[in-house]
Amino acid sequence: MPGESFRFIHASDFHLEKPLSDLDSLPPHLHEAMAGAPRAAAKAVLDAALVENIDFVVLCGDLISPLAxxxxxxxxxxxxxxxxxxxxxxxxxxxxxxxxxxNWPDSVPLPPNVTLFPKDRAVSVPVERAGRTICHVIGRSCDGRPTIHVPSYNMDLTDGYTVAVGHGSADAGALAEGRFDYWALGGKHNPETITGAAEQGADYCGSPQGRDLTESGAHGYTIVDVDAEGQTRTHQMQCDTFRYCHVEIDAADIAMTGNLRNLMGERVVRLQHENGGRHLILGWDISITDGEMLHSIGDTQELLQWVRSEYGHGSPSAWTAQLTVRPPQDYPKSWHEEETILGDFLRIAAEHRKSDGREISLLPFTEEHKSLVTTSANLLAEVSAASRKDTLDQATLLGVELLRGGKPNLVQKS
Known part of the structure; x- marks a missing residue:
């Protein structure tokens, strides 16, 4: 039997207590806007709930730390x-x-329209419109576990559309056991859809405002439309005022244009067009194939200063927070064959690369600093297996640049 159509807003992870990163590195004219970006994004969500034809609002956790x-x-x-x-x-x-x-103050009661779900159990609440139940919302607040405890959501419900609400991680198999029509999820700052987890969908809507380069791309909230047949359509609504963007440039890109700065300028202009006049915070990742391409990059610090000066002071601004030059895997054969300190250095580095740097020990370098206690020295000397290759590549690049009389091309950030 057909039900009634309805729509609701799904939002989460406002983090009103948490500022954006890189605030201290931005030009002064952006400070106020960036400091207010989390509030502006949260207001955009709640304004939509007031002006759109919304039947109810679902908020999936980490909205605010009252104390902070x-x-x-x-x-x-x-x-x-x-x-x-x-x-x-x-x-x-x-x-x-x-x-x-x-942690919510007892002296600050919530209005009667707000249901704050308990931590110790799931609760089902019918949503009514004009005296008819249009759906049930089943929710539980996080009890401290990193994953959603799906079995606690099981309860006998009458026929009708069901929205399950939770905060935490979960895989499709676990969520599917709940047999709900839609899972509204929170706890991940980037939007994500989990396929096969519910009859009509399971989504992390993400934070309405990204906060660092790990949260790049569009951010906002979700409007969920359910028709009379119970079919669900979701609409991602963007409301961030600052947008973090990863920009990757490889050797082929540089070779095609012949000029790295022109290429960077083209990427900035394209990103500004694609992102609708928002302020952008950029992280550049530049890869080169061999050491001979180092001349096309030049001094990384000068490149960073140039891109900030050229594009970081406008309105909207495109500010570079980080610029990384990935070390080349190969250096010219003629450099290796030189009977110089550079040649010796490259030959030794190549031998270490064959063993993935397992034979490298940094402990002797810590012994020069007598103030370090043994535990601290060991922590500084250890290089994890996961970062060994990257550390060796960065060290090789640093040595090559210094031995060739140039400035080291390493990660440059604020």
Whole structure:
């Protein structure tokens, strides 16, 4: 039997207590906008709940740490909750880690339209419109476990659409055992869809505002439309004001244009066009194939200063937070064959590369610093297996640049 169509907003991970990274490196004209970016994104979500034709709002945790954000942050949520209450719009809140219900002040009651789910069990709440139940929302706040405890969501429900709400990680198999129509998930800052986890979908909507280069790309919230037949459509809505972007350039790109700076400029202009006038915070990853290409890059510090000066002070701005030159895997054969310190150095580096750097010991270097205790010296001397090759490549690049009389091309960041 057909039901009723409805729509709701799915949002999570506001982190109103947490600023964006790289704030101290930005030009002064961006400080105020960047400091207010998390609040601006959260307001965009809640404004949409007021002006769009929304039946209810689902919030999936890590909205705010009351202690860290203080009254200023709490007032934003409370003001919007009150406005949604006046509009008779229910809000369902499954808390995460930072917004643990135990940390919400008893002296600050939530409006009656807000259901803050408990930590010790899942609770099912019917959503009614004009006297009819249009769906059930089943939620549980995070109990400290990193994964969602799906078995605790099991309960006898009547026929109808079901929305399960949780905060934490989970795989498709575990979520599918709940047999819900839609999983609204929080706890991951980048949007992600888990296929095969529910009848109509399972989504992490992500944070409405990215905060560093690990959270690159578009950020916002999700509007979920359910038709009378129970079919679900999701719409990703973007509301970030600053956007982090990884930009990769390889040797073929450089060879095609012949000029690295022109290529970087083209990439910036394209990104500004694609991202709709937002401020961009860029992380460049430049790869070269052999040592002879080092001349096309030049001094990395000068390159960083140039790209910041050229594109980082406009409005919108494209500010470079990090610039990484990946060390080449090969250096010219003639350099290896030189009877010079450079040639000796490259031949030794090549031998170490054959063994993935397993024979390298940094402990003798720590012995020069007598103030270091044994534990600290051992920690500094150890190179993990995962980073051994990268460390060797970076050390080789540094040595080559110094022995050739140039400046080292390494990671440059604020």
């Amino acid at each position: 954000a203080g009254p200023y942050g709490m007032s934003l949520l409370l003001d919007y909750f009150d406005q949604l209450n006046e509009n008779n719009t229910p809000v369902f809140w499954a808390a995460g880690v930072v917004d643990d219900p135990a």
